[in-house]
Amino acid sequence: MIDRRALFLHLAVLAALLAALPMLAAYHVTNIAKIMVLAVYAMGYNIAFGYTGLLSLGHAMFFAAGLYAAGMGISLFGLSAAGALVLGPVAGGLAATLVGLLALRTAGVAFMIVTLMFAQAGYLTILYFVKYTRGDEGIVIARAARAIGSVDLSADTPRYLLAFGIFALALLLNLALVRSPFGRIMVAMRENEARSRMLGYNPYTVKLTALAVSGVYAGAAGAAYAVVFGYVGASLASVQYSILPLLYVLLGGAGTVLGPFLGALLMFYLIDYASSATSAYLFIVGAALILLVLFAPKGILGTLRERHARWLP
Amino acid sequence: MTNKLITPTRRTVLTGMAAGGALLATGLTPRFAQAQSSEPIKLGFQLHRTGIGAAYGRWYERTATAALKVVNDAGGINGRPVEILFEDDGTDPARGAEVFGKLATQSNCDLVFGALFSHVVIGTAPRAAELKVPYLVCSEGHHVASGMLNRWTLQPGITDVKSQVQGMAPFVTQNLGKKVAMIFPDFAFGHDHRDYFSAAVAAQGGEVIAQIAIPPTETTFTRYFPQIPAETEVIYHVMVGPAVLTFVKELGEFYGTGARPQLFGFMDSLEAVDIASPGLEFLDGSHFWEAHPRYKQADASEAETFYRTAVGVDDNGAAANDPADVATYSHMFSTWETLFIIKAAMEASGYQGAADRQKFVEALEAMTDFAEGAEHPQGAKTFNGKTHQAFGIQSISKVEGGKLVRVHQTTLEDGQYPDEVDYTTQSF
Numbered sequence: 001m002i003d004r005r006a007l008f009l010h011l012a013v014l015a016a017l018l019a020a021l022p023m024l025a026a027y028h029v030t031n032i033a034k035i036m037v038l039a040v041y042a043m044g045y046n047i048a049f050g051y052t053g054l055l056s057l058g059h060a061m062f063f064a065a066g067l068y069a070a071g072m073g074i075s076l077f078g079l080s081a082a083g084a085l086v087l088g089p090v091a092g093g094l095a096a097t098l099v100g101l102l103a104l105r106t107a108g109v110a111f112m113i114v115t116l117m118f119a120q121a122g123y124l125t126i127l128y129f130v131k132y133t134r135g136d137e138g139i140v141i142a143r144a145a146r147a148i149g150s151v152d153l154s155a156d157t158p159r160y161l162l163a164f165g166i167f168a169l170a171l172l173l174n175l176a177l178v179r180s181p182f183g184r185i186m187v188a189m190r191e192n193e194a195r196s197r198m199l200g201y202n203p204y205t206v207k208l209t210a211l212a213v214s215g216v217y218a219g220a221a222g223a224a225y226a227v228v229f230g231y232v233g234a235s236l237a238s239v240q241y242s243i244l245p246l247l248y249v250l251l252g253g254a255g256t257v258l259g260p261f262l263g264a265l266l267m268f269y270l271i272d273y274a275s276s277a278t279s280a281y282l283f284i285v286g287a288a289l290i291l292l293v294l295f296a297p298k299g300i301l302g303t304l305r306e307r308h309a310r311w312l313p
Numbered sequence: 314m315t316n317k318l319i320t321p322t323r324r325t326v327l328t329g330m331a332a333g334g335a336l337l338a339t340g341l342t343p344r345f346a347q348a349q350s351s352e353p354i355k356l357g358f359q360l361h362r363t364g365i366g367a368a369y370g371r372w373y374e375r376t377a378t379a380a381l382k383v384v385n386d387a388g389g390i391n392g393r394p395v396e397i398l399f400e401d402d403g404t405d406p407a408r409g410a411e412v413f414g415k416l417a418t419q420s421n422c423d424l425v426f427g428a429l430f431s432h433v434v435i436g437t438a439p440r441a442a443e444l445k446v447p448y449l450v451c452s453e454g455h456h457v458a459s460g461m462l463n464r465w466t467l468q469p470g471i472t473d474v475k476s477q478v479q480g481m482a483p484f485v486t487q488n489l490g491k492k493v494a495m496i497f498p499d500f501a502f503g504h505d506h507r508d509y510f511s512a513a514v515a516a517q518g519g520e521v522i523a524q525i526a527i528p529p530t531e532t533t534f535t536r537y538f539p540q541i542p543a544e545t546e547v548i549y550h551v552m553v554g555p556a557v558l559t560f561v562k563e564l565g566e567f568y569g570t571g572a573r574p575q576l577f578g579f580m581d582s583l584e585a586v587d588i589a590s591p592g593l594e595f596l597d598g599s600h601f602w603e604a605h606p607r608y609k610q611a612d613a614s615e616a617e618t619f620y621r622t623a624v625g626v627d628d629n630g631a632a633a634n635d636p637a638d639v640a641t642y643s644h645m646f647s648t649w650e651t652l653f654i655i656k657a658a659m660e661a662s663g664y665q666g667a668a669d670r671q672k673f674v675e676a677l678e679a680m681t682d683f684a685e686g687a688e689h690p691q692g693a694k695t696f697n698g699k700t701h702q703a704f705g706i707q708s709i710s711k712v713e714g715g716k717l718v719r720v721h722q723t724t725l726e727d728g729q730y731p732d733e734v735d736y737t738t739q740s741f
Contacts, residue, residue, distance in 0.1 A: 018601075027415055027418040031414075081433075124528070124529075124530070127499070127500050128499070128502050134501060135504070136529075137435050138406065138435050138436060140462065141459055143442060154439070154442075155443070229407075229439070229440075230439035230443075231406060231407075233406050233432055233435070233436055235406055235407070272415070273410070275403070276400065279362050297721065
């Protein structure tokens with residue numbers, strides 16, 4: 001049962017994002033579209049990390065699976081943009097399942113390292129098969145291919161609306177998931193795996209399922225990135241893209257549905273404004289994260305939930 | 314600002330909405346009005362101020378700033394003063410596209426120029442076409458002339474790698490040897506060299522007898538050197554990044570004091586690195602491609618001297634006020650020359666504002682030659698409006714006593730190849 005306040009809050013955020021479109025300057029239309037796509041990725045990360053307690057450093061591989069499935073599907077096999085958007089989450093889910101089958105034999109720090117190694121292997125694979133992937137330079141998706149029917153997804157408004165549609169779907173499914181019985185089991189795994197096992201739940205299958213769902217989200221975000229922004233490159237599969245969703249989630253609030261979006265939004269604009277002011281912008285980002293860990297270790301919404309709004313999902 | 318955002322939602326919800334608040338704080342600003350013709354011309358510069366390209370970025374900024382002063386001292390463009398707005402892209406393609414959007418739509422720049430690294434250019438070019446804003450890159454990648462980009466992306470200030478390699482292959486086969494072993498990084502940049510140089514050497518009657526690809530994560534190279542065939546006459550190396558010093562040092566240790574093949578390298582390996590650094594002694598007597606000789610040559614032109622002084626580089630290719638700060642001399646001229654090409658194209662098209670961006674591109678596409686002089690100190694160039702690519706002369710220099718001395722210069726014809734695209738047939 002979803003708390004009415006929670007449902008209303010999430011719908012209000014979606015309404016605000018939609019209402020903001022005509023008021024935003026062109027620069028911010030593209031930015032918010034990108035933030036929504038990255039937030040889908042971070043939501044997926046949050047399902048694994050925030051709700052199930054799986055600290056992965058390999059999610060770039062799942063994001064890249066969707067990204068390259070879409071990008072290479074379009075550029076090499078003539079796939080449509082709509083087809084690419086469907087293929088992306090399938091590829092992301094498949095990659096996460098395969099990695100999970102092996103990596104979930106480990107836990108904690110070992111899981112973190114194993115997932116990092118898988119992602120690094122994926123990154124190097126992209127560089128190695130340069131004939132197909134164009135390696136570090138990457139692939140430009142032809143503008144003509146970035147369309148669904150007659151709608152040109154490279155234009156500001158359709159781009160924003162597509163990103164919004166994917167984000168809205170992902171957000172509401174995420175909300176439903178974490179309030180469902182399975183969502184409770186995910187949290188139980190995070191809180192006390194031994195007790196959950198004693199109650200009859202198989203940690204391996206629960207974690208594998210959570211990781212697969214997480215991969216579907218990451219793959220969907222990757223495919224959306226390729227179609228909406230027209231570029232597919234190895235830098236998007238680098239370790240930086242495994243760490244980014246972790247930072248978004250930590251900033252916004254691990255284990256909160258809106259936290260990934262809030263984290264992505266704040267981090268994006270923090271970098272945007274700080275990099276205009278100084279070349280040491282990563283120092284500012286680092287300082288902000290240290291302050292966060294010191295004063296709000298559960299992230300912004302996590303702290304808000306703890307102190308003022310216990311109903312926040 | 315209007316108040317539409319509030320209308321469809323309840324006030325009670327809005328007050329509790331952190332995400333909406335952040336939106337308001339960050340971006341709900343009205344769209345900008347078009348720049349008036351009396352305002353300065355604003356040029357955006359996509360700068361590698363941080364990230365892997367920072368050494369280049371530092372010099373690109375200095376060079377563009379020096380060129381800007383020359384342009385403004387001479388009356389600006391179309392009688393209007395010119396500004397350059399630098400934005401750091403972190404040498405990252407995703408950030409590059411964002412920065413392009415920021416310069417074009419938030420800072421209202423008339424166009425954007427200055428990017429060097431190929432992945433940043435390729436990641437940004439789609440955004441240029443979306444926004445219909447000219448994007449003049451200083452990258453030397455073949456991506457423009459290959460046809461993979463778009464009508465709004467041009468490279469008028471520097472020769473592409475395919476042309477560079479083709480231009481210098483005859484010197485290698487005629488003067489250094491015909492049996493070549495290539496050592497290159499195993500990613501796109503190295504593969505471009507592998508493919509274009511192998512073809513160019515074959516066309517000259519030579520042969521690439523070994524292609525040794527080094528994985529990008531490699532930090533030591535000794536185990537690859539036994540793959541160099543004994544009959545090798547020339548080693549062609551294009552390693553880049555911090556590993557260059559290790560690579561050269563280990564190659565020196567591998568051959569010791571005995572006979573070794575001739576060495577031919579690409580200056581990209583040693584941009585911003587002092588050729589007299591410890592460990593690089595092994596390079597003495599070897600040859601390098603340079604687009605623009607780092608050390609001031611005995612026959613340096615007046616334009617070259619003027620340019621070198623204006624950008625603050627001494628006769629050894631380092632900052633005039635800091636001999637340890639070595640310039641990226643073989644690349645940075647491209648920002649200088651590109652700015653003067655922007656001036657020429659804006660004046661040819663009667664550029665007044667954003668509405669004339671298409672006319673600007675068409676005017677640039679109509680250009681064919683850039684004469685050597687203060688505006689083009691690297692040398693004369695031809696420009697192919699169909700492929701959006703410039704073709705210039707290249708230098709081959711020999712390391713002698715810790716300095717690079719030019720021993721050969723290619724002609725403009727040496728670097729020509731058949732067109733692979735005609736961007737002028739594409740719509741805007």
